[in-house]
Amino acid sequence: MSNNKLFSIVLLSYYSSKRIPVVFQRVAEVMEKENIPFEFIVMDDGSKDDSYKTALELEKQDSRVRAYQLSRNYTSHYVKFAGFSVSRGACVTSIPDDMQQPLDTYVTMYRQWEKGNKLVIPYRTSRNDGWLKDKLAQGYYKLMNSFSEVKFPPGGFDVFLADREVVDILNERIHPINTSTTVEVLRLGFDPVFIPYDRPKVKNKSRWTFKKKLKAAADAFYTSSNFPIRLITYLGVITSIFSFGLIIFTIITKLFGKPSMLGISVPGWATTVIFISLFSGLILFSLGIIAEYIWRIYEEVKNRPGYIIKKKD
Numbered sequence: 634m635s636n637n638k639l640f641s642i643v644l645l646s647y648y649s650s651k652r653i654p655v656v657f658q659r660v661a662e663v664m665e666k667e668n669i670p671f672e673f674i675v676m677d678d679g680s681k682d683d684s685y686k687t688a689l690e691l692e693k694q695d696s697r698v699r700a701y702q703l704s705r706n707y708t709s710h711y712v713k714f715a716g717f718s719v720s721r722g723a724c725v726t727s728i729p730d731d732m733q734q735p736l737d738t739y740v741t742m743y744r745q746w747e748k749g750n751k752l753v754i755p756y757r758t759s760r761n762d763g764w765l766k767d768k769l770a771q772g773y774y775k776l777m778n779s780f781s782e783v784k785f786p787p788g789g790f791d792v793f794l795a796d797r798e799v800v801d802i803l804n805e806r807i808h809p810i811n812t813s814t815t816v817e818v819l820r821l822g823f824d825p826v827f828i829p830y831d832r833p834k835v836k837n838k839s840r841w842t843f844k845k846k847l848k849a850a851a852d853a854f855y856t857s858s859n860f861p862i863r864l865i866t867y868l869g870v871i872t873s874i875f876s877f878g879l880i881i882f883t884i885i886t887k888l889f890g891k892p893s894m895l896g897i898s899v900p901g902w903a904t905t906v907i908f909i910s911l912f913s914g915l916i917l918f919s920l921g922i923i924a925e926y927i928w929r930i931y932e933e934v935k936n937r938p939g940y941i942i943k944k945k946d
Contacts, residue, residue, distance in 0.1 A: 640664070640671040640743055641725040643716030645709045649730040650683040654691060656730055657698065663736045669743055673698045676716040679706035704941040708845055710813040711940045717795075717814070718804050719942070726794045727814075734792045738830050742794035745826050751796035752818060752825040757788035757832045773850055781858035783819040786827050790815065799823055809939030811852040811929050820857065855929060861922040868915055879908075 644656060657673055664671045675688035675698065688700035703715060713727050724746045728734060734755070742753040774785045795803070795818060807817050818825070855861070 637723050638670055639722035639724075640669050640739075641674060641716075641720035641722030642671055642739070643674045643676055643713065643720065643725065643727040645678065645712045645716075645727055645729055646675050646680065646684050646688065647678040647706070647709075647712075647730070648680045648682050648684060649677075650680075650687045652730040653684065653687050656728065656732065657691060657695075659732070659736060660728065660739075661695075661697070663740065667740050667743075669740070671697060672720070672722060674716050674720060675700045676712050676719075677702040678709065678712045679703050701945075702943050704943050707940045708849070710815075710849060711809055713814045714803070714807075714809040715940045715942055717800050720800065723797050724794055725797070725800045727792055729791070733832055735830060735832075738792070738828065739794075741828055745828070746794055746796060750824075750826045751799055752821075752823040753794040753828065754786065754790050754818075754825045755792060755828040755830050756786035756790040758829045759788070759831045777854065777857070780860040781854060783816055783857045785819070793818055793825075796823075808933065808936075810932055810937070812856045813849060813853055816853045816857050851925075855925055862926065865919045865922055868919065872912065872915060 642660060644653065646653060649656075653675060660671070660673060673695075675685075675691070677685045677688060677700070679702070685700065685702040688698070688702075692698045692700045699719070701715070701719060703712065707715075709729075716727060717725055724743065726739065726742060728739070738755040742755065745753045770789065774787075774789045778784050793815070799818065799821060802821060803814065803817060
């Protein structure tokens with residue numbers, strides 16, 4: 634089969650032994666109905682159950698299936714990078730094992746790609762994860778759109794279709810460390826086409842824990858924004874002006890020999906402690922921001938792989 638029309642679909646597998654056959658069956662039905670040639674890449678994220686074994690059995694049964702396993706759990710962002718690296722299709726996408734991404738969006742993405750669009754992004758117009766989670770997600774995307782160099786569509790997105798040209802850039806030019814495919818494709822340009830959809834609610838409990846979400850959010854923000862560094866500069870200027878004004882205020886008070894001015898008491902250990910605490914906090918806050926960037930530089934220069942795909946026996 635020629636790969637010039639092949640659609641590579643990467644399944645993000647993590648403890649998915651029961652879901653893999655179901656997802657493949659549903660994908661195959663839709664793709665066959667639409668006459669879309671595809672390959673189904675199961676990329677297991679270091680599961681400790683029978684997920685990889687199930688994928689290997691499915692690979693033996695259907696030539697369109699290819700099974701791989703990472704050496705440990707790397708989280709979904711790196712699973713996408715890994716899946717893209719072994720894909721053969723002219724266009725590539727990913728699919729979660731909980732089917733939260735409607736299958737009709739894959740058909741729509743592919744049809745848009747056939748029209749010549751190299752990057753197609755379906756974005757959520759609604760989500761039903763609970764009031765708190767929804768508000769946190771909205772706040773995150775507003776923060777990213779306000780203070781980073783990438784602009785997320787309303788509601789954000791997890792899945793996208795990328796042309797082979799874009800995939801090759803991700804594979805060859807992007808080091809998959811402390812970043813994500815979603816951030817990187819937005820930075821690349823290619824005039825993405827955005828498609829709205831309503832995300833269905835699923836009963837399965839998410840394995841995308843708060844700790845993983847927090848790390849992914851921090852990585853995305855520091856990778857695509859220099860605002861925290863600029864914030865240190867702004868704080869330095871503001872505190873310098875404040876300190877200079879405080880020095881003038883203190884000199885005038887001393888010259889006039891008054892213990893207070895405008896009702897504000899200047900002498901005393903309490904005032905000293907307050908200002909020392911204030912500026913110490915600002916210094917530690919600034920050092921923390923700098924440390925975040927230095928740590929990421931340190932991780933980058935070590936040039937370690939973002940993921941490791943185990944060899945098949």
